[in-house]
Amino acid sequence: MKGKNSKPLVWYVAAGYGLPAGIEAHILYYATEMQRRDFDVKVRVFRPLPRERHRFLMALDERGIPIASFESLARVRSVIKAIVLFVPWFLYILIAKHRWPDVSTFWSWVSVNESVRELEMMLAKEQPAVIHIFGRLWTTAWARFPPDRTIFHEMMTGSVDDSWTSGESADFRNLAQSAASVFAPGKAIAANLAKDFRITRRIDVIFTMCPDEAGGGPQTTVTPERDNHGCTTTQVSAFKSQVSLRRRLRFGILCRLTAQKGILYLLQALKMYKERRGDVDFTFAGKGDLEKTIQQFTLEHGLTNVRIVRVKNAPEILNAIDVFVHPSIADAMPVSIAEALMCGLPCVVTDVGGIPDLVRDGLEGFVIKPGEPDQILSCMEKFAAMSESEFDGFSERARKRYEDVCKPDSVGTVIEKEYRAICAN
DSSP: OOOOOOEEEEEEEESSOOOSSSHHHHHHHHHHHHHTTOOEEEEEOOOOOOSSSOOOHHHHHHTTEEEEEEEHTHHHHHHHHHHHHHHHHHHHHHHHHHHOOHHHHHHHHHHHHHHHHHHHHHHHHHHHHHEEEOOOTTTGGGGOGGGGGEEEEESSOOOOOOOOOOOOHHHHHHHHHHHHEESSSSSHHHHHHHHHTTOOOOOOEEOOOOOOOOSSSSSSSSEEETTTTOOEEEEEOOSOOOGGOSSOOOEESSOOOOOOGHHHHHHHHHHHHHHSOOEEEEESSSTTTHHHHHHHHHHTTTTTTTTEESOOHHHHHHOOOSEEEEEOOOOSSSSHHHHHHTTTTTTEEEEEETHHHHSBBTTTEEEEOOOOHHHHHHHHHHHSSHHHHHHHHHHHHHHHHHHTTTHHHHHHHHHHHHHHHHHHH
């Protein structure tokens, strides 16, 4: 149960590592901090790794944190098993079930079973001292983990939906009930988890961890350039030393540009802001299926100072804005909100998931109802009308909130204590 050099081995486990998104960021930050605290860390996922190596995958490489996919490791066995079983399965479905066989379902069944088998073999071989699971896994995987060495970390809203089978729910509940620890990124999510899955044990609230990469705080100069897609990229110059040097407020969001993040309501708020107050400076940082919608909307409504930027370095983007606006329709605890607090940015957020536990209404920003462009507009106008001293207070409290509940020094101490306790048993 030791890793190399006799350090306790910690596995970070997730369904996949395919996007530069929340779970991927969480795993990178946890693994990095625990590596610094003298643990041997490895990332283990089920789905194949993406061909395009996003920024979190590259960061794992740079830090010497190995990652492996159970499905990829089991690929040869899966192919052999599929060849052997295909004809009997095909005839059984056609004759006994009286329907045309779905080949994709067959391959998925074979692949999942062999991936879970790979998980079992690797568990036996590496014997991790701690297994830290982030989010939902494959249906048949839950029962394979040793509960006394396993931490489950909820990453969604903690609720059951139609995709959960009764068997999977029971397997997950059995693991969660007897796991060493269960974490949730907010009180509301912990309550959902307990209610929907009938979990009676203690669920601890652990906020998002992210490293302190603020780089000195907000800054003044942004130079926009156009990329090959017609989007605006952002280059950051020198940091400014005091928040009070701001003139016109710059708003922005960093996220996947999808309807879930409330982008359509945000666009309506930007349109109304221009109608009432004149031009609005707004940065959409990220990519997603609403990019063309954003571009078309800004052209139609003359929002000439609204841009889309690609994210290579989140603090660089965040240090080029003054107020973070993240009006999610459904979410748990976006890493980008913690990153915004890290940079001392007051936030406009919605009352979903664990977000209002992190950003407290009237302290680090404003909490509004989801799907309400009028409320987004109202909060933006509040910040625009604030005196410099009042705005500075929000900024200072945002940074203090990060230091108290999101900084690795704070979260890492709690997590290390949990890991050491598991290792000692």
